[in-house]
Amino acid sequence: MRGNRVLADSAVTALAPMIWGSTYLVTTQLLPPDRPLLAAVVRALPAGLVLLLFGRVLPKGIWWWRALVLGTLNIGAFFFLLFVSAYHLPGGVAALVGSVQPVITLVLAALVLGDRIRLPHVLACVAATAGVALLVLKATAQLDLVGVLASVGGAICMASGIVLTKRWQRPVNVLLFTGWQLTAGGLVLLPALFLLEGLPSTITGTNALGFGYLIVLGSLFGYSVWFRGTDRVPAIGLSFLGFCSPIVATVLGYVFLGQTLSLLQFVGAAVLIGAIVLVQLTPVRKAVAEPELQRTTS
Template identity: 50%
Template structure:
């Protein structure tokens, strides 16, 4: 089904908006000090649900590719993110995470052949600065392991985003199955670590069950499906510039639901970060089409070269759009 570019961007943006509610749900509904178990409950049930809906398993090289993507986007990202959040003061983890667009710009240049422009670099810096104004409030000595964990989590998710764009997906496989493969692989990687570090699962009351259901279904299964669907149809840079919406949503939820005040400086930072997010979506006008598989791309490419050009609607899997 055809979808306009603004509608596609809006749907993809719902993923980081949903992730911005994670902190409030975790603090208000879930057992304390169980970050790895929470990561497990987010990833594995969601992955199994999507696998049941898609009813498609990886084949051939996609077994190891699914494990790699699942480790980068889920299995390594979740534990590192939680470790950073526990060791760093205030919103420092979110500030470090907000440099994700700059990570993706560099990786896209190396792996996808997308040359960064000065406007893209300045937009990424503006987004990180805006997020820092919103979330960086608490003072305190920086913890080196926490900073390294935050950087590693950002690098992990950024690499996973770019590789997801580079590899595309197998012929006949939709984003639902691809998301299910990654969530299941990531959840299985987190499971032994969670039980080794945190022990047996905690007792859950009704509030906790409701919180975990929300995280697994809306916050993870649906949100990651929208995210990976967006990666297949937008550039990696466009998708990652939606990331700052997560800490901005967390600030708004904290103000609206938890009674946390917003200062004028924070409001200015929100405007700056949101403006950078919008600016990150502005690029050459091109037709939005369903992502092409490698087999289709090979079929299209010869005819395009005979005409002296290539159709802009198609993205070359493994090399990325040329600019």
């Protein structure tokens, strides 16, 4: 029964990274070129303001700075680094570099949340990295230092955001909590947008379509589903669900960009899916069980 509930919550939460798997396609095909800050701000701020208008509740007390920290990690810095990596790296290379995120999450969850590092989780991290490599990495892929650093930075931001979100526990409903973070993340990036990039002289219909897709599906829907999952899915499980993105990105590349799929890619996808399921079904244990803590302190 517990396994079915865990898989159901994980399946719903996985919708978010599946949608985010289209980010590379949308960025390269629909958005203005070389505009990572514009893409990040437009994706975050309008969606956040809509949710704030809908909820009409601002953070209180300690949640002013907590919302700012989470908004910066989960949204502002992550979006910016994601789009930088998308502009500087092929999607496959970015996905492979970003596969270090579960390892970072595993360590942070142990340090901050007291989650015990278990052998199945470690094996799943190794298998997932191998699966991503088989799925998306090609011999002709080119490395770019800026893109690699941005991808690693994005992984650190997302892992930190997952763990802190689990640690602090949202004080309001999921839509309002999502709105706080999207707004904070967008506002953090807004000064940098005007100082470093500025606004483009024109926005085409194709650009507007791409931005609309990222706002509605990528942010309003995607992050509402994702932050719902932070209440129900363990930190390491959330991190592994992010691997749904390269699977979807590969399928979209095949469908829309005429890319081919090899036997090794199918093997990589199977390994990746197996690693995701293994982590969802492996219970997370605390370093010290709660009953033991109670006995020692009583």
